[in-house]
Amino acid sequence: MNLPIYAAALGAFLIVLQVVLMLSVGLHRSKGQFLGIGDDKDLERKVRRHGNLAENSGLFLVVIALFEMLAGQTTFVLVLCIVFAVARILHALGFASLAGSHGENLTGGRKAFAGMRAMGAFGTLGVALGSAYGIVSTIA
Template identity: 45%
Template sequence: MTIPLAATVAGAVLIILQATLMGLVTLHRIRKPDGPDAADDPVLQRKIRRHGNLAENAALFIVVLALAEMTVVPDDIVRIIAVIFVAGRILHAIALSTAAGSQDALTAGTFPIFRAIGALCTFGSFMALGFYLLTGIF
């Protein structure tokens, strides 16, 4: 069996990003004089959302990327999908660092664009892996 190197590298980058985002939530809570409650703190809420959003997507992606790399998906395609996903997650995390990028309403500017690109990269990566795996094994 081949070691899934692209999944390993992508997983390493994503776990460092995850730990960084987790650390930023923790530091914010430590520095907050009112305690760790996020109910009245929109900045803390954004940091928690940013951390949680990555957690929701990265774990499943890495597992499926490793499966793809060990089975039917060509190595170059696996690497391209991994780069797109990681870049998208980084852009998404940057966007959710700002009020403009994390608002539900559509606003103009760089950060909402980063958020949209990040979400599109995530969606596209998921779909590409799913279709490659399904079409490759049947």
């Protein structure tokens, strides 16, 4: 059985990113909104980018690790890990602005935030399909 070395490295990266996003929410909450988001759009986007990573990272990490255990430390597994890490960074950066999270003031350079969010989402989708394909092709 192959140890999921690449997936373990991805997991270490994801936990650091999760802590950074968690601290962003916590620091914002210290301004007075201790529960929920109220009508604070900045807090909402921070909560959503933290939550989106939490929603996606566990399942993806397990599936990539299972694939790596089946296939070994292949270039394809490494690419999936790198693409997932980059996609999650892009998604978080997209949510760094109300333009990316709420589509507000999408003019000039602010369009980049919406683009980063989209690239992050499509990168995550690509890793989902690539991981599924990799597992099915390995066990078939």
